[in-house]
Amino acid sequence: MKGKYKRAISTSTAIIIAVVVIILIVVGVVAYFQQMGSHAPTSSSSITTQSSLSSTSQSQTSTQQVIKIGALLPLTGQLSSVGAEAQQVLMYAQDQANSLLKQLGVNMQVQVVIEDTATNPQTALSDLQTLYSQGVKLVIGPFSSGELRQIMSYAESNGIMLFSPSSTSPALATPDRINGTIFRDVPNDTYQGAVIANIMYQQGIRAIAVIWRGDTYGDGLVSVVNKTFTALGGKVMLVARYDPSTTDFSSYVSTLANTISQLINQYGKDHVAVYDVSFEEGASILQLASQYPQLTEVKWYGSDGTAGVGSIVQNPVAAQVAVETLFLNPIAAPAHTVFYDQLTQHFNKTLQAYSYITYDIFWIYFYSVLKVGSDNVTAIKSILPKVAAKFYGASGYHLFDKYGDRVSGVYQLQIVNKTASGYEWTIYGIYDVTTHTLTIGFPPATQPPQGYLYPDDPQAQSKLSSIS
Template sequence: MALTTKTIAVIAVILLVVGFAAGWFLRTPAPEVAPQSEVVFGALLSLTGSASSMGESGEAALELAVEDVNKHLLSIGSKTRIRVIVEDTKTDPAVALEKLQSLAGKGIKVVIGPQSSAEVETVKAYADENGILLVSPSSVAPSLAIPGDNVFRLCPDATHQAEAVARLMWEDGVRVVIPLWRGDVWGDDLAKATKDSFEELGGTVVDGVRYSPTTEDFSTELESLNSKVSQAIAQYGDVDSVGVYLLAFGEVVPIFLQAQNYTSISTVKWYGNSAVALDKELISNPPAAQFAIRTGFPNPTYAVGKTEKYGLVEEQIRKKIGRPPDNYALAAYDALWVATLSYLATGGTNDSDALKKALPQTAGSYFGATGWTALNEAGDRKFGDYDFWAVREDNGTFLWERVARFQVDSGLPGRRI
């Protein structure tokens, strides 16, 4: 659903009347009842592994959020201060579970992350059973949209992302798609959702190639993909009507380095996903970046309005990491604010049930760097459009450039604007 400027303004005024800020924070938190002098949150981030680009920007965002939240607490006369213990999951679900168990041993009840859906899927049962709230800034697998569990996600699930990619393919003249995807809950969910959306438009999705997340040599997968693309071109008689849909993390770089050795897959359009959009490794590798440019390769990512607050936060994160952050980093920033304000709203309790009740209420009344953080019945972000980013070259430097936006309207088909 796309909110008009007028609608947002009306909502903001209403929230101000009831005591909430439409900008940085709640102005009047609930009175603290014997609060802890230091509140410790956990964070499960992919600092290494195939999602390390997202992990780096997420860590920088949380560092900034800690600074800003503590400044706010000082300004309102609170004695409470917050701290975040960051654990590296290595983008590995098994490691994520070990790290969550370690955080639980420290008495931590609210954790920002994990960042990937495969990690969320693996740790979810432990979090539910042990009263730990997970606030992921970037997990999007639709199958994890489960009402009543302990997982909250400050981004929409990928249902509309799939619709956006399918629509862009169709409007580009693509009528046959061959997917190449990461074999985990995220890849499987998105591959299915995009197939359904593309077929609803009248397109054809050929049985593609699924690979293990631990794959390093993609020669077998690319050989199979190249064969399928060749067959599709021969059958439909038009290179421009055939496209490849890639669902990958950081392995996009070795895939592109190896893909350039195959004729057919080097001549058709490629389409990407939210995990690759704004990835630093891709634009740091000239041959891989050139392949991305040659094949088009637009990648959708959750879009936010460019408000003054967004600009301030984005600029500070950019300074920390030396590049534009993805919007999931800003969602991580907002996640820590929502977690802190939920703690204050409960009067300073560490009770999981109270925090679980307060968190969606707080999110529904908070306007942060990513805008209104209202959640739906499954605990996922209720609203969200999508920007498409593609690699471009400027005087020998590779960079990401926004090339399209897909607007989601409530009850109506999404549209490219």
């Protein structure tokens, strides 16, 4: 029994040892091939590498480059109707641009970031600081010259680009602006002042009484009108300069009425006019004027500050005074283009002139960013004037003088008309600065020249490639 038992144990032991050996051999073989697979360029390794690259590519595709364009808009305050409309236009342009980027296959998104300046210079500065803290380097606005004057230094010190659609004060066309970071997409008021002075004189006016807001904008424009109208042989009475924060204009309008009475006695009512330089508060001034017969029997002339503003046509008393006095307001003219019509049709109304310009500024910024591939201000400021020169937008051509102000020889003249549904701004005519001629009506729409960029342009990339 003991012998048989020993043999059984030996046999069992041998079997166990054999199994262990086999297991060790199998483990060794598997380990060997795993080690080889981690180094050798086998098909299995290629698939793994390709899979990793694919994941990386998908991650990069899902991460869009977001470009922020800031906007300093007067959503409240003395230009609120202008600001509200500009906001709507910018949201529309943003949607168009992002759809175009998808169509072009560009992994980028544009985001408009809006701050309300309330038409207040100090608020505009605070708003600009807020935009800067959010990484915004390209800014549309501000709308008034007083605001622009307040924030220019901060913008230049911090590498921010400003592009105003409506600041026109001649006082801001200075050599310290020749650094390529501050643009105004309108001519300065050296031109507007000459335009309205010439129109008044051509229409037989020989004496004017002036009421105006006492800020950078108002003072600059009145200075040009005073100089030009006087040189033509007319008389200028600087009657009422008010603080922009004024809300009660009773005393100013009373003084204006007394002065107009004196001028009528001297020159006759057909040769006397009121020249009013205001913003939204123009509605209050016109409403008070309704209380003085002498103020409603002479012509009134205004500026781009009142052209198209909603407060006047929304106030029946003020609007009726504007109709009775043929209140004529010049504004740097958006050319009548097919894109002007497209924007008008989209919003189902004729927009305030600066809304068309605001729309164009967005696209000039957008195409400049698309050209350089980022919002780097150093790169943008060198290319933006060239992009603008090849852009034909809702307001036409965009060329700039040495100060960065738009060069334009045409002004649109707007008046208030009464319709079956109320009051509305309409285009009275177009004034050509170079020939000093007034053409009644609105010219037909024009197409962009061959090869020019235009809003929502599907061929933008190929056209941009030709700009160096």
